[in-house]
Amino acid sequence: MTDESAAAVMTSAQSSQDDVLVRVDNLVKYFPVRTAGYVRRTVGHVQAVDGVSLAIPRGKTLGLVGETGSGKSTLARCIAGLLPVTSGQVTFDGDDITNLSRRKMIPYRREIQMIFQDPYGSLNPRRRVGAIIADPFAIHKTVAGNERKRRVQELMERVGLNPEHYNRFPAEFSGGQRQRIGVARALALRPKLIICDEPVSALDVSIQAQVLNLLADLQRDYGLTYLFIAHDLEVVRHVSDSVTVMYLGRVAEEGSRDAVYRTPRHPYTAALLSAAPAADPDAAASRQRIILTGDIPSPIDPPSGCRFHPRCPKARELCGQEDPPLEVKAGDGPTHLTACHFPVEAGENLAAAAAARRESP
Amino acid sequence: MTLLEVENLTVSFPSADGVVRAVRGVSFTLEAGQTLGIVGESGSGKTVLTQTLLGLTPGAEITGKAIFGGTDLLQLSENQMRQVRGSRISVIFQDPLTSLHPLYRVGWQIAEMIRAHEKDITKKQAAERAVELLGRVGIPNPAQRVNDYPHQFSGGMRQRAMIAMAMSLSPQMIIADEPTTALDATVQAQILDLLLKLQQESHTALLMITHDLGVVADIADNVMVMYAGRAAEKGPKHDIFYEPHHPYTKGLLESIPNSSAAGERLRPIPGQPPSLINLPSGCKFHPRCTYVLDRCVTEEPGLREISSDTAHLSACWLPARAAGLGGEAEKIREETVRESRMGAAVEVAEAIAAAPEVQA
Numbered sequence: 278m279t280d281e282s283a284a285a286v287m288t289s290a291q292s293s294q295d296d297v298l299v300r301v302d303n304l305v306k307y308f309p310v311r312t313a314g315y316v317r318r319t320v321g322h323v324q325a326v327d328g329v330s331l332a333i334p335r336g337k338t339l340g341l342v343g344e345t346g347s348g349k350s351t352l353a354r355c356i357a358g359l360l361p362v363t364s365g366q367v368t369f370d371g372d373d374i375t376n377l378s379r380r381k382m383i384p385y386r387r388e389i390q391m392i393f394q395d396p397y398g399s400l401n402p403r404r405r406v407g408a409i410i411a412d413p414f415a416i417h418k419t420v421a422g423n424e425r426k427r428r429v430q431e432l433m434e435r436v437g438l439n440p441e442h443y444n445r446f447p448a449e450f451s452g453g454q455r456q457r458i459g460v461a462r463a464l465a466l467r468p469k470l471i472i473c474d475e476p477v478s479a480l481d482v483s484i485q486a487q488v489l490n491l492l493a494d495l496q497r498d499y500g501l502t503y504l505f506i507a508h509d510l511e512v513v514r515h516v517s518d519s520v521t522v523m524y525l526g527r528v529a530e531e532g533s534r535d536a537v538y539r540t541p542r543h544p545y546t547a548a549l550l551s552a553a554p555a556a557d558p559d560a561a562a563s564r565q566r567i568i569l570t571g572d573i574p575s576p577i578d579p580p581s582g583c584r585f586h587p588r589c590p591k592a593r594e595l596c597g598q599e600d601p602p603l604e605v606k607a608g609d610g611p612t613h614l615t616a617c618h619f620p621v622e623a624g625e626n627l628a629a630a631a632a633a634r635r636e637s638p
Numbered sequence: 639m640t641l642l643e644v645e646n647l648t649v650s651f652p653s654a655d656g657v658v659r660a661v662r663g664v665s666f667t668l669e670a671g672q673t674l675g676i677v678g679e680s681g682s683g684k685t686v687l688t689q690t691l692l693g694l695t696p697g698a699e700i701t702g703k704a705i706f707g708g709t710d711l712l713q714l715s716e717n718q719m720r721q722v723r724g725s726r727i728s729v730i731f732q733d734p735l736t737s738l739h740p741l742y743r744v745g746w747q748i749a750e751m752i753r754a755h756e757k758d759i760t761k762k763q764a765a766e767r768a769v770e771l772l773g774r775v776g777i778p779n780p781a782q783r784v785n786d787y788p789h790q791f792s793g794g795m796r797q798r799a800m801i802a803m804a805m806s807l808s809p810q811m812i813i814a815d816e817p818t819t820a821l822d823a824t825v826q827a828q829i830l831d832l833l834l835k836l837q838q839e840s841h842t843a844l845l846m847i848t849h850d851l852g853v854v855a856d857i858a859d860n861v862m863v864m865y866a867g868r869a870a871e872k873g874p875k876h877d878i879f880y881e882p883h884h885p886y887t888k889g890l891l892e893s894i895p896n897s898s899a900a901g902e903r904l905r906p907i908p909g910q911p912p913s914l915i916n917l918p919s920g921c922k923f924h925p926r927c928t929y930v931l932d933r934c935v936t937e938e939p940g941l942r943e944i945s946s947d948t949a950h951l952s953a954c955w956l957p958a959r960a961a962g963l964g965g966e967a968e969k970i971r972e973e974t975v976r977e978s979r980m981g982a983a984v985e986v987a988e989a990i991a992a993a994p995e996v997q998a
Contacts (some may be wrong), residue, residue: 307900344823344824344825345822346820426904437994437995451910451911452680453910454910461952481679481680481849482679482849482851482890482893482894482908482913483679483889483890483906483907484679484892485893485906486893486894486895486905486906486995487906487908487995489895489904490903490904490906490995491994493903506766508822508823510823511894511895511896512895514895515895515904516895548824548825549652549823551827552823552824552826552827552828553823553852553854554827554850554852554853554856555852555855556852556854556855556879556891556894556896556897557855557879558855558856558875558876558880559876560855560880561852561855561856566827566831567827568824568828568831569824569825569827569828571778572792572793572794572795573792573822574824585791596760
């Protein structure tokens with residue numbers, strides 16, 4: 278990418294810093310569960326995403342946190358138009374892109390790119406790196422011939438790969454370098470939004486830091502907007518401007534990074550934060566870990582009321598009956614929303630409550 | 639009491655491309671009831687090291703000793719090893735789904751393990767033991783769940799079942815190879831909590847292999863950091879985390895995103911880990927080390943004492959005083975670099991400074 282065009286993207290990004298690039302309204306995605314056999318009757322639904330709303334300001338990073346089965350990857354795929362949406366709306370740059378036809382979606386596919394978790398699985402092992410990175414140019418018929426090769430080599434250099442390795446195969450690169458190939462491919466069409474689905478989970482820590490720095494540099498230089506999905510809370514804290522915590526297809530809590538990490542109000546957020554291991558023996562020894570009971574329930578038959586109530590150390594009768602709305606709790610800023618009837622108060626000892634609950638289930 | 643003493647262990651695998659030198663002279667001891675955390679990145683040799691102890695590296699060329707309770711594990715015949723594996727040393731692997739047989743019931747698999755080692759036990763007794771063990775590791779309704787197949791268990795429950803199996807014959811030592819890597823944070827906390835509780839109850843020694851420094855900070859007593867098949871640094875947990883001496887250990891600690899510097903630039907270790915077939919000369923870390931000295935390029939350092947009060951050892955040519963993350967230690971390191979980087983290291987240092995990770 279030339280310096281000129283980079284500067285152009287940057288100024289346009291700066292001039293409209295507060296506007297929203299992606300907006301998701303009440304998005305629902307159900308997958309039907311069918312019986313086996315000839316007549317495939319639908320007997321239920323996996324409620325993967327059940328009424329999620331969020332907004333990502335242009336040039337910012339939204340961190341999406343949640344455990345396996347929370348629906349975060351499904352949500353990302355719905356936003357990217359890779360999965361049809363059951364109901365709700367996805368707006369990109371002011372346009373409604375919900376369930377567009379393949380052809381109508383094409384221009385938006387150029388604007389929305391993805392980086393996947395597994396740098397081994399997301400690159401075709403039989404194709405040369407140059408060809409892999411050039412795919413977006415070929416598919417969208419934008420750049421051809423020698424110009425294409427030049428652009429690919431520019432991209433390789435930009436992400437910290439040696440452009441002379443253009444003709445190598447993915448197997449000749451290490452995990453971190455392969456993830457750089459994935460980044461170069463995502464960057465090729467100069468997208469506005471990059472959805473990063475666990476981009477550093479498969480990498481060793483020292484390499485993980487290299488890739489995180491690269492993503493930060495690219496955001497700064499090209500004014501990119503990121504939807505950043507990860508299960509590592511420290512990584513999300515590091516990269517995000519705002520954070521959304523998902524549990525079983527719903528938003529449990531959302532807010533600015535500092536609000537969510539410093540004063541978590543949802544007991545699930547508090548438990549997640551306390552469970553993340555810190556590389557500090559003294560902190561680990563003094564920390565009160567909130568150990569939850571059981572596992573995340575099945576999204577086919579989610580619990581009544583608050584979906585977290587069967588595992589929640591603070592659950593009362595109301596929690597099993599009424600679904601708590603996502604709203605601002607007393608004492609929180611206007612962007613800090615929590616879906617909980619009995620939010621965590623400052624100084625509350627949830628760890629003890631959780632321990633007591635585990636003793637007498 | 640010393641339970642396991644590994645002395646100068648080397649493991650190499652002949653391959654078509656050359657000899658893969660996976661472990662190159664590692665020594666450590668593990669006391670009964672203690673936890674040793676072995677930390678290292680992919681390809682550092684940590685898994686090969688522990689699999690060798692259990693005789694699970696066929697085709698490897700092995701030298702050295704591994705004395706466990708008076709016998710050398712490396713000299714045991716396959717039959718003798720079968721007596722040790724499972725009953726005196728057991729293993730918990732990373733991925734419980736591939737470690738459990740998908741076509742047999744969970745309870746049956748645990749009972750099979752007991753029956754294989756205790757010849758006079760009846761099927762019924764073994765099945766009862768399996769139920770009891772599942773209850774002990776926190777599986778609800780163990781009497782019913784014992785008849786489930788592995789796919790009916792969640793990831794956390796499968797790992798609990800693996801732990802139940804590992805504990806079933808009250809081994810003296812458990813090798814846990816990345817036991818929580820595949821699990822979510824809250825489930826990881828449950829499993830670590832369980833491991834600690836069981837360890838306290840039964841005084842089992844734990845050899846914990848992980849790439850996650852957070853897990854080590856949580857449960858280890860001592861830590862060994864491995865790089866390219868050797869111990870770069872080892873010692874008590876607090877020394878390793880607060881007074882790291884080896885630039886690799888320091889680099890690992892600094893590359894973790896941490897809460898106090900959210901949003902700031904991370905400080906990764908530049909470059910990539912070396913190929914185990916074609917290792918660099920001298921110190922194997924020198925092509926990535928920002929403190930590279932002339933000596934590092936030609937001579938590989940052995941483990942040296944860093945602190946005389948504790949058993950803190952580091953394999954690095956920097957002076958022992960250069961331990962720590964603070965400014966004082968940094969000053970000593972920079973001073974040493976100024977005095978001892980004249981020849982071969984100058985070029986290496988320039989190459990490192992040109993790496994894309996180092997430039998902002």
